[in-house]
Structure formats: C-alpha cells, structure tokens
Amino acid sequence: MAHTLDRSPAGSGIPAAAPAARPGRRFRQTAGRQHHAGPLTYVLLVGAAFVSLFPLYWNVVAASHSGERVVEAPAPLLPGNRLLDNLSFAWNQVDMGEALINTTIVASLVALSTVLFSTLAGFAFAKLPFRGRGMLLSLVVATMTIPPQLSVIPLYQIITDLGWFDQLQSVVLPSLVAAFGVFFMRQFLVEALPMELVEAARMDGAHSLRIIWHVVFPVARPAMAVLGMLVFVQAWNDFFWPFIALTPDGNPTLQVALAGLGAGNHTVDHAVVLTGALISTVPLLLVFAFLGKHIVGGITAGAVKS
C-alpha cells in the first residue's frame, strides 16, 4: 500500500489528454443533429460568460485600489496600482501565507486519499462479486444526502477532547474518502474496465493487489485525475466544518481566514479583505485555466448516469 501512495501523485497529474476523450467522443457522435447557433444564441452566451466572469474581474480591480477608493461611489471599474501593497498587507498582517500553505496541505491530502480509497472501493463495486454488494452500494449513495450539520456537534466534542481543536488533522480525517468519489469511480470502471482483463490477470496467478496496480490503476487513471481535481477544488473551498474546527487567528485554512477577515477581525479595509478573497481564488482559477476542459469533461461524464 505504501508505494501506491508514493506514486499516485505523479500518476494523477499526467494523463491530461485522456479525460477529454470520453465526452469528446459523445459530442462527435451527436454532432450531426446539432443546429448552428444564431446571433441571439451568441448574445445570450456572451452575456452569461460576462455575468460569470465579471465578479472575478472586479475582485482583481478592488484588490488593486485603496480601501477608501473601494467604498466610494461610483465603484472603480479599472485596476489601480495598490495591488502589491494590499498583497503584502494581507500576507504579513493577516497571515494569508500560512493559510495558503495549510489549505494546500489539507486539499492535497484529502484529494490523494479520496482518489486512492475511492478507486479501490469503486473497483470492488464495479467488478468484484461479493455478498451484499448491491445493498452496500445503495448505502454509499444514500450517505451522500446526509448534511454535515448532523455530525459537527459530536465531532467538535471529540476533537476538543483529543486536543485537535485548531489542528489540521481535524479537517483532514473526516474527509479521507467520500461517497461521491466511490460512486464516481464505480460508474467509470463498470464501463471502462473489461472483465476479461481482470480474469486474465487472475489466470496468470496475480493476486488482487497486483491486479489493482497493473490493471485497475492504468485503466482508471483518467477518471482518477478528474476525481482528484474535483475533490481538490471541494476541499480547498470547504467552509462549514473547517469554520467550526479551526480558528482564523490560529491555524486556519484560507476559507476560515477569509471568514475572519470578513467579520472584521483584523481590518475593516475592504480592499485588503478582497485581496484575501483573491489570494484564495487565484490558485484554483489557474488550475481551471489550464485544466478546465478536463474538469468540464469530468463533471459531465460523472453526472449522466446518476
């Protein structure tokens, strides 16, 4: 198991081209019936793209002005020259740097372990016969509907008793594997992994861990990459439980630090608050700019059958 963990980060980053293949094929198949878009369609879509992107653009604008300018009407529309000052203030006074490192650690650990455990469980549910399989899979799906509100009170008491309050493990451990991931990998492997491949490996005398390593992982790699990105985004942005388990001034993730900023803990300078928002958003937007196509493919591929 240990060497599996070591190698999978490299593995989940590589197959950038592969995930697009599945939805891409689907688009081509149905391209025949698609009508060409008229001018009105473009107007509406440009409008939708504008509404989607404008708040992000304005976040950059606000982060590059002084706090006084941001709260003056009319609101600024073009970037100013205070971005570096605001960044250094947010970085040094509010310690967004530490929050950035914490968030990276949490999101990476959660993504890695969710991908690993979800692939194992997804493989078992997709290809291995065992008693209670259907019932257990329904149970996995049912757990998706339970909101975190139902568990935070006991969890809060537990982490307090263990001395884990404001420690990163208290937000990592509950998220080590997610029902969504198990279901996602199961849906992928049901179709993508031919049973003959598994049986042939068994005939050659391979035990299950060898099959996982040499048969399942190579086939599942595109879906593992997509799942890793989706879980990373989710863990990066997670709010409710981290807000309870961590404190803005202690050992926060970015979202918890932002909540502290928003409540006016350190400053009521709105430019600095929005600079904090920018710091928390930019890393994910960079990921989207480079890998957005594959994330889009992953969302659509995972949803169709559900």
Next chain:
Amino acid sequence: MATSVRARPDGSPPPAAPPSSPGPRGRRSPGGLRSTLYRWDIKAIPYVFVAPFFLTFAAFGLFPLIYTGWLSLNRVELGGDPTWKGLENYTDLATSEFFWNALFNTFTIGVIATVPQLLMALGLAHLLNYKLRGRGFFRVAILAPYATSIAAATLVFAQLFNTDYGMINSVLGWVGIDPVNWESSKWPAQIAISVIVTWRWTGYNALIYLAAMQAVPQDLYEAASLDGASRWRQFISVTIPSIRPTILFTIVVSTIGATQLFGEPMLFGGSVGISGGSGNQFQTLSLLMYEKGWVTGALGQASAIAWVMLLLLLLVGGVQALVSRHNRKKLGG
C-alpha cells in the same frame, strides 16, 4: 498480506482453485497454501477495498449522527455533561419564533435560489448544445464561479450589493430605480443571498444538463421534425422528457444544498451574520443551529435543529422517490 499468510496455514485444497495455472511465481506446490490464499483473496478482498469508506463513514458520519440524536434529547452546555430532557428540546423549538423564522427563511431562500437557477441552467445548456464557435471558452467561463469559494464569492458580492456605494445600486440607478437596501430589508437581503448561490451553481448545473442533452438519441428529434414540430416544441416535448432523470437529480442535489445554507448568509451579514441580519431576516436553520450551539452554548438544542434538518431531507427524499415512481409509471403505461 504477510500476516494473512501466517494466519491461515490450514491448507485445505479448494475445489475452486484454477486447475492449470502454473503461476509466474510457482515456487510452492499448487494447491495447499497458495490456493487457500487465492480463495481468501477472492472472498475477502472486496470487503477490504470497501472498508475504508465504511469505516470513515461509521466514525465521522453514522456515529455522530446517532450521537447528535441522543444529544437532542438532553440538555448539554458547551463543555458540560448532558442531562436527560426527553423531547423538551423539540417542543421548545415548536414554540420558538426564531425556529419558525429560520425554517421559513430556509424555505424561501431555497426557492429563490434554486428555481431560477435550474431554469437558467436548462436554458444555458440548450444554447450550448448548438454548434458553436468558442464552445470550450463558454463552458469554462460559466464554470469559473464553481471554482470560487463561498467565502470569496460572498465577500465580493457583499461589496457589489452595498447599499451606499455598491455597483448593483448604481446600475439600478441608471434605469431609474431608487437604491435598494440590500442588507437590512428582508426580501432584498434574501434575493441578494440567492443571487450568490445562483451565480456559483448555474454553470455547473448547465454542464450536467448539457451532457444529458447530448445523450438524447437523434432519431427522436428527426421524428419530431418530420411531424412538423418547431424547435421550441422539440425542446419541450423531446429534450425535457428525455433528461427528466437528470433534472430530478439536480433538483434533489440543489434542495439538499439549500437546506444546509450557511456560509453565504453568514458572510453576507458581516458582523451580524450569525444571527442572519439585525432582525434575523435571513437567518437559516444552519445559522440558527450554529448560534444555539456555539454562541449560546446550548448543544442539545442545536442537535435538535440538526435532526429537524435530517427529517426535512428525508421528507424531500420521500417526495422525490414518489415523484420518480409516478413518472416511471406514466412513461411505462
């Protein structure tokens, strides 16, 4: 694995073992230890593979859920020992105007945040289903809000919605609408919070609908156009019925999300966020639960609110199951 070799040395020859597999590492005689191992591998390994999920769920999902139920029947101070109260926390809730206010707010914000969102997502998916230039750009652009966190999005929108200097009131001023008090009036505040939710999720749902639309068989459209159906008619009579399961799925997911709404109203309210505005005008059930548990320190009452949320979701799930069974019957008959 090594421990399991030692743990099972009985070596009875299983009839199920593959008869003629020499195996790449056939150092030991076939049968015996190896085939026991093989049988153990086949039988037990699926459970080993699904165990991490179920152990994690048992520890961080199921146990806390049940324990929350038990706490809801007790009086528990933050850091203190529970004392039995029976159903008193629930009867207290039933007579608490704060609870009914939060329940009502959760419902109204939920409706304002999900109904227009899903309708717009459906429309967007339909547009994206045309042959387009810049298809990839449009898809990534409408998904960008999904990459923005609740906290970042809410802090940006709180500025845009500011009553005195916010851009949204400026734009409304151009068309002759007086400045709206987005924070302290009830309905404007609920609409503003719903706008944040809608902004973050519309593109995501549109892409889910788009994928479902692209799986609709082409002959359905061909038959419809042979019958002289207009494009709008085709959308209503072919597209919508074909993607009905996906629509139902997004309704359920959005409803679950709306029931737990917490970060948006809290951060939108700034210093009075946890109480949902100075007059509780946008306090949701989650916010009330947090306020009871961590501000007042009444964990028993907070637990009761959590369980009420669970019962609400079970109700939603039951209705959803009924609706989908009804649909299936109608389609079958």
